[in-house]
Amino acid sequence: MADQPLIVARGLVKRFGDFTAVDGIDLEVARGEAFGFxxxxxxxxxSTMRMIGCVSVPTAGELRILGMDAVRDGPRIRARLGVCPxxxxxxxxLTVRENLVTYARYxxxxxxxxxxxxxxxxxxxxxxxxxxxxVEPLSxxxxxxxxxxxxxxxxxxxxxxxxxxxxxxxxxxxxxWERLFRLKQQGVTLVLTTHYMDxxxxxxxxxxxxxxxxxVAEGSPRSLIETYSTAEVVELRFPxxxxxxxxxxxxxxxxxxxxxxxxxxxxxxxxxxxxxxxxVQRRGLAPSSVLVRRSTLEDxxxxxxxxxxxx
Amino acid sequence: MALTRSAHPTFAVLERHxxxxxxxxxxxxxxxxxxxxLFLLSIGIGVGGYxxxxxxxxxxxxxxxxxxxxxxxxxxxxESTYAVLADFKWVRAYHAMRATPxxxxxxxxxxxxxxxxxxxxxxxxxxxxxxxxxGLHSPWAPVTVLVCALVTVAVAAPVAAFSASIDHDSYxxxxxxxxxxxxxxxxxxxxxxxQLVVGLRLLAYASPLWHAVELCRxxxxxxxxxxxxxxxxxxxxxxxxxxxxxxxRAFRGRLED
Numbered sequence: 001m002a003d004q005p006l007i008v009a010r011g012l013v014k015r016f017g018d019f020t021a022v023d024g025i026d027l028e029v030a031r032g033e034a035f036g037f038x039x040x041x042x043x044x045x046x047s048t049m050r051m052i053g054c055v056s057v058p059t060a061g062e063l064r065i066l067g068m069d070a071v072r073d074g075p076r077i078r079a080r081l082g083v084c085p086x087x088x089x090x091x092x093x094l095t096v097r098e099n100l101v102t103y104a105r106y107x108x109x110x111x112x113x114x115x116x117x118x119x120x121x122x123x124x125x126x127x128x129x130x131x132x133x134x135v136e137p138l139s140x141x142x143x144x145x146x147x148x149x150x151x152x153x154x155x156x157x158x159x160x161x162x163x164x165x166x167x168x169x170x171x172x173x174x175x176x177w178e179r180l181f182r183l184k185q186q187g188v189t190l191v192l193t194t195h196y197m198d199x200x201x202x203x204x205x206x207x208x209x210x211x212x213x214x215x216v217a218e219g220s221p222r223s224l225i226e227t228y229s230t231a232e233v234v235e236l237r238f239p240x241x242x243x244x245x246x247x248x249x250x251x252x253x254x255x256x257x258x259x260x261x262x263x264x265x266x267x268x269x270x271x272x273x274x275x276x277x278x279x280v281q282r283r284g285l286a287p288s289s290v291l292v293r294r295s296t297l298e299d300x301x302x303x304x305x306x307x308x309x310x311x
Numbered sequence: 312m313a314l315t316r317s318a319h320p321t322f323a324v325l326e327r328h329x330x331x332x333x334x335x336x337x338x339x340x341x342x343x344x345x346x347x348x349l350f351l352l353s354i355g356i357g358v359g360g361y362x363x364x365x366x367x368x369x370x371x372x373x374x375x376x377x378x379x380x381x382x383x384x385x386x387x388x389x390e391s392t393y394a395v396l397a398d399f400k401w402v403r404a405y406h407a408m409r410a411t412p413x414x415x416x417x418x419x420x421x422x423x424x425x426x427x428x429x430x431x432x433x434x435x436x437x438x439x440x441x442x443x444x445x446g447l448h449s450p451w452a453p454v455t456v457l458v459c460a461l462v463t464v465a466v467a468a469p470v471a472a473f474s475a476s477i478d479h480d481s482y483x484x485x486x487x488x489x490x491x492x493x494x495x496x497x498x499x500x501x502x503x504x505x506q507l508v509v510g511l512r513l514l515a516y517a518s519p520l521w522h523a524v525e526l527c528r529x530x531x532x533x534x535x536x537x538x539x540x541x542x543x544x545x546x547x548x549x550x551x552x553x554x555x556x557x558x559x560r561a562f563r564g565r566l567e568d
Contacts, residue, residue: 016568055409056568075412083410089403093331102330105323106411154411 004067006031006158006189007052011061014047021047023213024061029191031157034184036200036207037193038297040305043210045193046086049162052191054078066157079107082151086162088143090135090150097122097131100150107154114153121149125179141172148179159183161192165199177202197297211305221297228303229295230257232273236280236287237265248285255279269295320413324421327404329428343433347382348440351375354501355446366503368448368532375446376455376527377500379437383430383459384520387467388491390426392483395474399565406566415562419555422471423464430463431456449533458530458547462523465547468554475561494518499525519550 007029014022022044029035037045050056051063054074063070065077090099097118104114122128125145130138138146144164151159164180165173180203184190194200200207201221209217209224217224234256238248249261256270270276273292280287318326332339351374359370366373398404405418434456441447473486497504497511498520504512515521522543529536536543 050568053410055566075414078410079412081410085406085410087403087406089407091327091331091402091404091407093334094327098330102323102327103407103411105318105326106320106408106413108318108320108323108412110318 003031005029006033006066007035007191008064009048009052009061010063012048012051012058012063013060014044014051014056015059020213022051025208025210025213025215027208027215027218029189031189032187034190034192034203034205036204037191037210038195038197038200038207038301039193039210040195043305044213045210046162048210049160049191049193053081053083053160079154080157082154082156082159084144084147084151084159084161084164086166088147090143090146092134092136094135095132096127096135096138096146099135099146100153103150104153109154117153117155121152124152124182125149126175139172141168141175144168144172144176145179148176152183156188158189158191161190163193163195165194165196173199197301201297209301209304216304217300224300225295225297228300230269231271231295232269232276233293233295233299234268234270234273234276234280235265235291235293236268236285237289239286239288248287251283251285252280255283267299269299320411320417321420321424324408324413324417325424325428328421328425332425332429339429343382343386343429344436347378347433347437351378351441351444351446354378355444371444372446372448372532373528374501375441376531377498377524379434379455379459379531380462380520380523380527381495381498381500382433382437383463383523384466384495386430386433387426387463388470388486390429391422391467391470392474392486393480395422395471396477396480396483399475400478405562409566415559415566418562419468419471419558423467423555426463426467427460430459434459447531449531451530451533454530455527458523458526461544461547461551462519465519465523465550465554468551468558470554472554472557472561475558475565494520497521499528519547522546 005028007027009025009027012022012025013020025048037048039045047056051058051070052065054065054070054077057071066080068077070077091102094102100118100121101111101114104117105111109117119128119131122131125148127142127146127149130142135143135146148161148164161180165176168176177199180190184203190203192203204221206218206220207224208215217228219227236248236252238244245261245263245266249259249266252259252266252268255276256268258269260267260269268276277290277292351371355371355374362370364370408418438447438452438455470486493514497507497515498518499515500520504515504521507515525536525538526540526543529540
């Protein structure tokens, strides 16, 4: 039982009318793992999360969560999940503490236990001083922390976070990441969706990249970078601005493993940045600015899902 | 309020409504408790002075049961429209519940129990006030509490189903104009439905409010209602059960994809 994956999906499909949001995905999430769904808007991340949360019925395929069937055992599974939805649904007319106590009661906890956990969790998300205040005046970051506290009220085996830090300022994001990291250290299994690469690198042990309802890559952040990108990236800008890019890109052919001309600069994917720069000089190219940086998940992401804007 | 140590999901939903109500109950005192009494005094004593007696009793005593049932009707409808739509559309409280073991039937039952609580509190206060005006004429009068609870469910359940099915609050104007207002006027609250032309009388018979008014009037005046008691009660029960089924279906339609 302990070694059984917490989530097993086989050929999971979700259709809304003619639109296929999730197009046959397979995945497994182990206990204690921090697992991420990465992808552009409309990739099918939230639809997948809603099926895992047992609030959306799969159109086809098999989905087992905590060893139970997601369709048949919905209430029993939900009793052991913590959910932090993309849209806040806190009760604005209740106090901060009442939001937690009320929610704890939905899980059948006694009043005393509900209050005890509420106070403990308010402390954990640093909202104790707001306990008796209303929810309405809280900042976005505070509301999100309260929603995460609410998701923890039933001591869940599995916590689902749908874009946990979207719309938050950097301070709020970092505080939230730090709290989520602590949960992870306590052994809580986290499943999250994000389109922030830094968030995925910070929090996820393993992730899948989704695009168009399918999983296009899977692995740890490090292994994804190794597989789909190079160790380093050289970014070159040229004095003649936008017109000459295609020519410069052609002249750079063979310097690295891949050359990616952007409207304003050329990216060269290489294993050794300094060696590549020497080669650029040897070829007599004269870029106006040069930046050598490590490859990031963002390079993987853009490589896999393309640079076309998805609205 | 503490019903069980570890809450059944239905009672957990009820508790949420009560917690919210505790913050705003002062605001509802006027509409729930003072309004019906003022209403009774102005119509019952004011209009009653001109009308004299109706069906053998003074007008005040005659409209007391009507105002009782009508108050239950108003609370049931009023609290099942914007409040329900808001918990789907803006507050998303039902979406929050959906992520927990709380089921659709629990959500509907919790809502209905809350309204039964609200109506019962109002009806009891109203009855106590009316005793001092000599408006109750039968030891059966306390049965009105049960009748009002029944009409509350019979009306609140289908209205909640309606509110859960619509996407915009402008539909409520239709509900109020085409159904609620005519029902309030032509259900035998202020005058016997026998005064109505046959077409309108049939509408009165269709209205759950008329059946509740008949039962309440029978209870406070100690006389037989227009139809057998089981027929009135049965009709209300059919509305309650059908409304409940429709409401659960509407909640499911809204929350499940």
